[in-house]
Amino acid sequence: MLKTIRLEDAVGSKLSHDITEIRPGEFKGPAFRKGHTVCNEDICHLQKLGKNHLYLIDLEDDEIHENQAASILARGLAGEGVVWEDKPSEGKISLHAAVDGLLMVDTASLAAFNMVDEVMCATLHSHTIVKKGEMVAATRAIPLVMKQAPIERAAAIARQNGAVLSVRPLRNAKVGLIVTGNEVYHGLIKDQFEPILKQKVHGLGSTVIGTEFAPDDEDLIRSAIQSHLNNGCDLLLLSGGLSVDPDDVTRKGIRHAGANEIHYGAAALPGAMFLVAYIGDIPLLGVPACGLHHRITVLDLVLPRILAGERVGKKELAFIGHGGLCKDCPECSYPHCPFGKGI
Known part of the structure; x- marks a missing residue:
């Protein structure tokens, strides 16, 4: 219960x-x-902060202070790879990455959490490298x-699918590159894909x-894939041969190499003809020719997720569509831009 004096x-x-003090452009934080x-x-300072009355608190048995509430909420939100200190400031607790990696946000659970009255959580975008x-x-x-009950309910919602927030470290993959195309193979043009990848x-x-x-x-592409697998590669990137031309047979080579799962096409521009396939648990990523022209493509959205251990399939490639349109700015500021931020 609050009493005003x-x-x-x-x-x-x-x-x-x-009690918060704000000096525009200089400071925002607790003055007291x-x-x-x-x-x-203190009286004059408090008056300058617009305070003519203060609260005294006498908590009922079913009530909770904002600082204690923030601790309960943070505990429910934080999953693997996320840490926080039980030192609320202005009633707020910040959560931090415990490791370098990829931030994963359960957006459905986050929305359900924020639907509970009198609580909030704001995050970076899911799949942000941190x-x-x-x-x-x-x-x-x-x-x-x-009241304590809604705070406990919000924390329970945050935990129901594991946790709202986690940070997954990126593994050090052994990557094999395959550059396809008659024009490169026969020396008609110089390859420029290898250094980019x-x-x-x-x-x-x-x-x-x-x-x-x-x-x-397709047979030589299959052989190149098999060669990398025999050499212990656990991730393959293939460039070119993914458009609608009759000479583009990269997909056939991947299928003949034993891919048991192939997803061709991503809801992103640039990168609509992107491909994700799997031979067992080993991912193969097909990078279309747009990767030669554009500094950032759908590969930059998918590759970190693969390295974080996510199995990317049709659903994930479809959901990229919200925010999957690159604005092709004269000066690229990725990742500090909207591209890929709808997922």
């Missing part, structure tokens, strides 16, 4: 919550912390004092074991 009568009382004993010297220590979410209870792979902490070149021949 006049500011001039508050001297000697302990503050029941942090919860538990601070109000003294005469560094250890980076803030990935923050949560708080909205009122200063509230190597840069993307190395940038995510994986290793390129080797590169095979194959003409537009």
Whole structure:
């Protein structure tokens, strides 16, 4: 229960919550912390913050303070790879990545959590690459004092599918590259795909074991795939041969190599002719020719998820469509842009 007292009568009382001060462009944070004993010297400062009254708190048995509520909420939200300190500031707790990796957000559970009255959680976009220590979410209870039951209910909702938030480390994959196309294989043009793919792979902490070149021949593409598998590769990237031309037979080569699952086409531009296939548990990613022209394509959305251990299939490629349109800006600012942020 909250009791209101006049500011001039508050001297000697302990503050029941942090009191925020905002100086535009300079500072936002607690001017006075919860538990601070109000003294005469504080009165003028508090008045400048718009405070003419303060609260005294006398909690009922079924009530809870905002700081305790924030701790309960954070505990429910945080899954594997996410940490938080039980030190609420202004009633809020921030959650941080415990490891470098890919942030995973259960968006359905997050929405259900936020539908509970008097609680909130805001996160970074799911599938954002984060560094250890980076803030990935923050949560708080909205009122200063509230009933404990809805707080416990919100925390239970957050936990019902494991946790709303997790950070998965990216594995160090042994990657095999296959560059297809008669024009490259026969030396008519210089290959430019290999350095692009190597840069993307190395940038995510994986290793390129080797590169095979194959003409537009499904049997030779199959042989190149098998060669990489025999050499211990656990992820294959194939470039080219994925359009509608009769010479484009990369998909046939993948199928003949034993792929038991093939998903051709992604709801993204650039990258609509992207391919995801699996031989057993080993993923094969087919990168269309747009990867030569565009710095960022659907590969940049899918590759981190594969390295984080996610099995990407038709559903995942379909959901990329919301936010899957690159604006093709004159100066690319990815990942600080809308591309891929709808998923």
